[in-house]
Amino acid sequence: MATERYNPRASEPKWQKAWAEAKLFETQNDDPRPKYYVLEMFPYPSGRIHIGHVRNYAMGDVVARYRRARGFNVLHPMGWDAFGLPAENAARDNKVNPRDWTYANIDTMKRQLKTMGLSLDWSREIATCDPAYYRHQQKLFLDFWKAGLVERKSAKVNWDPEDMTVLANEQVIDGRGWRSGALVEQRDLTQWFFKITAMSQDLLYSLDTLERWPDKVKLMQANWIGRSEGLLLRWPLAEGTAPAGESELEVYTTRPDTIFGASFMAIAADHPLARKAAEGNPALAAFIQEVKHGGTSAAEIETAEKKGFDTGIRVTHPFDPAWTLPVYVANFVLMDYGTGAIFGCPSGDQRDLDFANKYGLPVVPVVMPADADAATFQITETAFTDDGVMINSRFLDGMSPAAAFEKVADLLEQRSLGNRPMGERKVQFRLRDWLISRQRYWGCPIPVIHCEVCGAVPVPAKNLPVELPAEVSFDKPGNPLDHHPTWKHVDCPQCGKPARRDTDTMDTFVDSSWYFARFTDPWNEDQPTTLSAVDGKRGWLPVNQYIGGVEHAILHLLYSRFYARAMKATGHLNDAVEPFEGLFTQGMVVHETYKGADGWAAPSDVRIEEVDGKRRASLIADGSPVEIGPIEKMSKSKKNTVSPEEITDSYGADTTRWFMLSDSPPERDVEWTDDGAAGAHRFVQRVWRLVADGAEILDSVAAGTGGEGDALAVSKAAHKSVKQVGEDIEKLAFNRAIARLYELVNSLQPALASIISANADADAGSKAAMRQALEFLVLLIAPMMPHLAEECWDALGNGGMAAEQHWPAFDPVLTVDNEIVYPVQLNGKKRGELTISRDADQGAVEKAALALDAVQKALDGKAPRKVIVVPQRIVNVVI
RNA sequence: GCCCCUAUGGCGGAACUGGUAGACGCGUCCGACUCAAAAUCGGAUUCCGCAAGGAGUGCUGGUUCGAUUCCGGCUAGGGGCACCA
Numbered sequence: 001m002a003t004e005r006y007n008p009r010a011s012e013p014k015w016q017k018a019w020a021e022a023k024l025f026e027t028q029n030d031d032p033r034p035k036y037y038v039l040e041m042f043p044y045p046s047g048r049i050h051i052g053h054v055r056n057y058a059m060g061d062v063v064a065r066y067r068r069a070r071g072f073n074v075l076h077p078m079g080w081d082a083f084g085l086p087a088e089n090a091a092r093d094n095k096v097n098p099r100d101w102t103y104a105n106i107d108t109m110k111r112q113l114k115t116m117g118l119s120l121d122w123s124r125e126i127a128t129c130d131p132a133y134y135r136h137q138q139k140l141f142l143d144f145w146k147a148g149l150v151e152r153k154s155a156k157v158n159w160d161p162e163d164m165t166v167l168a169n170e171q172v173i174d175g176r177g178w179r180s181g182a183l184v185e186q187r188d189l190t191q192w193f194f195k196i197t198a199m200s201q202d203l204l205y206s207l208d209t210l211e212r213w214p215d216k217v218k219l220m221q222a223n224w225i226g227r228s229e230g231l232l233l234r235w236p237l238a239e240g241t242a243p244a245g246e247s248e249l250e251v252y253t254t255r256p257d258t259i260f261g262a263s264f265m266a267i268a269a270d271h272p273l274a275r276k277a278a279e280g281n282p283a284l285a286a287f288i289q290e291v292k293h294g295g296t297s298a299a300e301i302e303t304a305e306k307k308g309f310d311t312g313i314r315v316t317h318p319f320d321p322a323w324t325l326p327v328y329v330a331n332f333v334l335m336d337y338g339t340g341a342i343f344g345c346p347s348g349d350q351r352d353l354d355f356a357n358k359y360g361l362p363v364v365p366v367v368m369p370a371d372a373d374a375a376t377f378q379i380t381e382t383a384f385t386d387d388g389v390m391i392n393s394r395f396l397d398g399m400s401p402a403a404a405f406e407k408v409a410d411l412l413e414q415r416s417l418g419n420r421p422m423g424e425r426k427v428q429f430r431l432r433d434w435l436i437s438r439q440r441y442w443g444c445p446i447p448v449i450h451c452e453v454c455g456a457v458p459v460p461a462k463n464l465p466v467e468l469p470a471e472v473s474f475d476k477p478g479n480p481l482d483h484h485p486t487w488k489h490v491d492c493p494q495c496g497k498p499a500r501r502d503t504d505t506m507d508t509f510v511d512s513s514w515y516f517a518r519f520t521d522p523w524n525e526d527q528p529t530t531l532s533a534v535d536g537k538r539g540w541l542p543v544n545q546y547i548g549g550v551e552h553a554i555l556h557l558l559y560s561r562f563y564a565r566a567m568k569a570t571g572h573l574n575d576a577v578e579p580f581e582g583l584f585t586q587g588m589v590v591h592e593t594y595k596g597a598d599g600w601a602a603p604s605d606v607r608i609e610e611v612d613g614k615r616r617a618s619l620i621a622d623g624s625p626v627e628i629g630p631i632e633k634m635s636k637s638k639k640n641t642v643s644p645e646e647i648t649d650s651y652g653a654d655t656t657r658w659f660m661l662s663d664s665p666p667e668r669d670v671e672w673t674d675d676g677a678a679g680a681h682r683f684v685q686r687v688w689r690l691v692a693d694g695a696e697i698l699d700s701v702a703a704g705t706g707g708e709g710d711a712l713a714v715s716k717a718a719h720k721s722v723k724q725v726g727e728d729i730e731k732l733a734f735n736r737a738i739a740r741l742y743e744l745v746n747s748l749q750p751a752l753a754s755i756i757s758a759n760a761d762a763d764a765g766s767k768a769a770m771r772q773a774l775e776f777l778v779l780l781i782a783p784m785m786p787h788l789a790e791e792c793w794d795a796l797g798n799g800g801m802a803a804e805q806h807w808p809a810f811d812p813v814l815t816v817d818n819e820i821v822y823p824v825q826l827n828g829k830k831r832g833e834l835t836i837s838r839d840a841d842q843g844a845v846e847k848a849a850l851a852l853d854a855v856q857k858a859l860d861g862k863a864p865r866k867v868i869v870v871p872q873r874i875v876n877v878v879i
Numbered sequence: 880g881c882c883c884c885u886a887u888g889g890c891g892g893a894a895c896u897g898g899u900a901g902a903c904g905c906g907u908c909c910g911a912c913u914c915a916a917a918a919u920c921g922g923a924u925u926c927c928g929c930a931a932g933g934a935g936u937g938c939u940g941g942u943u944c945g946a947u948u949c950c951g952g953c954u955a956g957g958g959g960c961a962c963c964a
């Protein structure tokens with residue numbers, strides 16, 4: 001039969017138009033069907049869609065289309081994470097307005113996205129740079145402030161000298177700015193913070209409720225929040241050594257059990273006690289200056305030598321009034337963790353040991369391995385940090401460190417120093433408050449006015465949004481808002497005197513911390529959210545399935561979890577505290593790299609040939625040899641990118657989607673290869689040929705289920721596929737779903753060929769079963785290849801669109817086999833096969849297995865020692 | 880340094896809860912159709928061996944009738960955190 005090749009270039013736009021005209025994907029909030037919210041992390045409008053976006057959105061679209069077919073009211077929106085520094089860089093370099101640049105990019109990318117045939121509700125599109133969006137973000141900020149979740153404070157902050165802005169802790173990676181890669185410096189600045197630490201405990205413990213999150217992500221967040229249990233310990237300062245007005249030193253420790261191994265105290269250079277001690281001690285003051293100035297970058301801190309300076313201050317040991325210990329200022333103690341002071345136990349901590357050895361301080365072992373000898377156990381170069389037995393610790397001797405911890409904590413909680421207890425159990429978190437001020441233009445303005453009289457004053461609600469000025473100059477380095485001639489000069493809303501706007505904008509991670517909530521009702525002009533759209537039975541939150549890259553495991557996902565809680569605290573949400581019920585982190589798209597004499601070469605400029613079984617690459621332009629390098633994440637700098645547009649132009653969106661979903665499990669990286677894409681396209685044509693040929697001969701046949709023979713086999717293949725593909729999609733195992741579909745097509749192809757060759761003689765049952773199988777096939781591929789599915793559905797002449805059809809229902813009877821093939825093992829090694837009825841009882845299976853030639857031969861007349869029959873699985877004969 | 884993950888043919892990977900290892904795809908080889916090519920279709924493809932047969936899921940030891948799967952010890956690769964007291 002001569003069937004024309006499927007032409008995606010003609011078909012795809014046709015169906016995209018049909019879907020849009022039927023408004024199939026525009027979701028109503030009052031739809032009575034059960035809701036399903038599927039969301040992919042929205043893109044930054046950088047200019048072009050890249051293949052990683054395609055993979056991400058293809059996955060989300062499979063879920064959306066599948067859930068829709070299962071009868072859910074599906075919300076599947078798209079928007080733009082549109083604020084950020086690249087727009088300012090483009091403005092500076094190309095003399096364009098950041099807004100114009102951003103919106104031009106959005107236009108391009110939206111057009112590109114539309115060619116992918118994604119089932120998105122574009123009526124809810126939002127861009128975070130739109131005042132209609134960020135006005136609500138300013139409202140949220142002010143509400144958070146009122147609720148005590150925002151704080152303006154002076155702190156040591158990370159300063160990115162290249163982007164000329166401060167950065168949050170989470171945005172410093174290996175001591176460098178996450179965007180610029182510049183070495184980050186520490187600066188003391190007064191900035192705005194979200195008090196995310198107020199929620200440390202809940203953010204940590206609630207991770208356990210996130211059953212459909214990857215363990216890896218939960219673990220990373222748990223480590224980032226970093227909970228530790230310890231003791232606040234107040235050491236009395238020894239008389240005669242304390243600066244005026246000081247009487248104690250408070251330290252935080254997780255090892256109060258090692259208190260008898262203490263040999264010194266160490267405090268941070270900016271600890272108040274250090275400052276006081278330095279008054280009248282020029283040498284100490286000089287040391288403190290050195291610590292503060294020496295190396296501000298994280299990289300320098302890492303390699304810096306551990307140094308200390310004796311303050312002359314002494315503390316008294318809580319369990320021995322005669323025992324005093326020196327207080328050092330040390331360069332490795334951090335002011336912003338714990339109390340900025342520690343006690344050093346050299347035998348139990350390597351860093352303390354190095355410090356003690358350097359300054360000749362005593363080293364007393366207090367924990368030893370259970371099998372060591374207390375009389376001879378020594379610590380010299382390596383600290384002992386494992387579990388063991390307490391020694392040299394008076395009343396703690398012989399205890400486990402855990403028991404000693406409790407004992408010391410109990411005792412010191414009873415004792416008091418001044419009017420407070422000497423010891424206090426304390427849970428400490430590593431998490432820091434979220435610094436959101438950015439000294440940049442292209443972001444959401446912080447809606448605050450600074451008045452010399454009234455201080456920081458919120459912009460009144462009626463004056464929101466605080467809009468960015470349209471005209472802005474990037475000629476000078478630094479913050480353009482600050483340089484703007486008029487923008488910042490306003491009157492104080494409280495006293496009316498001249499005042500000035502806060503010229504900082506919010507971290508762009510704020511924008512993406514609540515966009516998922518805004519999608520539920522982007523039309524609400526008064527409030528960030530509509531409670532009926534987010535909460536309760538009809539409410540959209542939490543997002544049922546969120547899909548994006550692992551690179552957001554901490555930043556975006558932690559901030560969003562904070563935001564949901566803060567929005568609940570301020571009445572913008574009632575139910576949800578966890579924004580994302582299910583999270584899936586997909587792998588990257590990777591590609592081989594090519595390096596020629598003039599540097600990296602793009603795949604499209606390289607020709608690959610096989611010579612003597614070895615792959616060789618050369619430049620298409622001049623034939624010069626190119627080295628084939630490792631497979632790496634696609635990046636502009638290595639030029640190993642492929643353009644989704646090119647692939648879609650030549651093969652169509654369905655092929656691109658299919659290939660991105662096949663082979664590799666979605667959480668792993670997938671390698672883009674031309675052969676793989678060609679293979680996917682081959683399958684597109686195979687499906688089309690199969691369905692088109694079938695449609696021709698089965699034109700007037702009604703779909704049905706086969707009762708016997710070939711017809712039954714076809715029905716079984718079809719019904720099994722429905723079951724398995726559905727299960728695989730629900731588990732997001734797209735690669736397995738695709739493998740099943742290949743199997744189905746592989747089995748239908750010869751079956752249809754024999755119906756065609758028999759034609760008039762083919763029995764009605766076979767034709768009905770084949771018709772049903774083809775209809776199933778079309779609906780099963782529809783989530784991955786929606787355009788092809790429509791074209792096939794149309795060819796089958798069933799009416800309506802594939803995208804409107806319900807997911808086919810399988811008959812459970814047809815998904816099981818009546819005959820079981822048992823592998824028969826001898827001592828665990830397969831020696832034969834046994835085909836027997838499904839209902840055969842264990843005795844019958846055993847008997848039949850023992851009767852096999854191979855088994856008889858091996859038994860040689862003897863009785864087997866044991867026969868194991870696992871129903872429906874295997875037989876093992878033990879001799 | 881601490882924490883975590885991964886390891887299966889030439890390649891991507893499959894194998895439910897401990898039950899036939901290598902589904903499916905890519906590549907390669909052989910064949911059909913064709914004047915030829917493309918497209919398509921059929922077959923083969925873990926390794927050793929002509930074969931019978933044997934070996935085999937990073938290495939190593941264990942549990943079990945039976946281990947890719949569970950446990951112990953290693954090796955390699957990847958990721959996260961890192962002066963956090």
